[in-house]
Amino acid sequence: MSIASILLEEKKAMMYVEEARKRAQEIIQRARAEAERILRGSSDAEAMRMELRRYEESLKEEAERILSEYRARAERIRAIPEELIEKAADLVVREVLGS
């Protein structure tokens, strides 16, 4: 083995490192391409539509709860006892007759 052979090994080692550098570039380029795809991603838009649909369903339930609460309140109003209706009617009579 001689100095020449060492120089040859040195060259081979440099090429090895250069090869690693090329592979590194490829890794980064692939990542950039993948990032582009992610940013344009249509599957995420679909996920968004699904999420909105799920949210809409939960809102429907909430709206129904609100409505049934109002329905119950309206029923309580309609169920006001007759004696109160009579009292209110008496008030109207008094006001109309000014007595």
Add this chain to the structure above:
Amino acid sequence: MSSEQLEALKEEIWRRARERAERILKEAEMEAEGILEEARKRVEESLRSSLESEKTLLRRRMLGRALSEGRRMLIMAKSEVVEKVFARALEKLRSEAESKSEAYRSFLRRSLEQALDHVSGPDVDEVIVYANESDLDLIASMIENAPVSMRLERASMIGGLNASDAGGQRIYYSSIESRLEALKPILREKIAAMLFRGVGA
């Protein structure tokens, strides 16, 4: 340099080269992961922000509709009850008028006085009083000493009276129907205060 030394040198060259190559690849992988992570984060943020605004709009629209529908139900229910009260009051007023109760007679007397105040004047020769047929005699007895000439006319009404001068320029309304209609806005509030407090309305 001995062959062992050369061999050791060669080993050292390759050890360094491998180390360097490994470092280069490792750094590349980290950078790639960073690029992907950043992209995912950006997508997530943009989705989240547009999703949130969509959700807010949807919520406002759907719950707003439910709330206004609910409020409409309450208004309808209250209005039904108030109308029921007015219907019942009208029955009672009819009965007061038919029975010529004391309260009704007082009302008729006051109405007549106010009608005279309102309609009569120096330029008025005659006051015409419109009333239910069953009240005409009663009214006639009340106007015996009236300071102005008065004429009674039959009219279709539950009770009370309306009055005007001969030309119809001054008119005074005090029939039960017209008083009820005129008082309805105030009465609605009074009835609501009386009936709907405490029923969760």
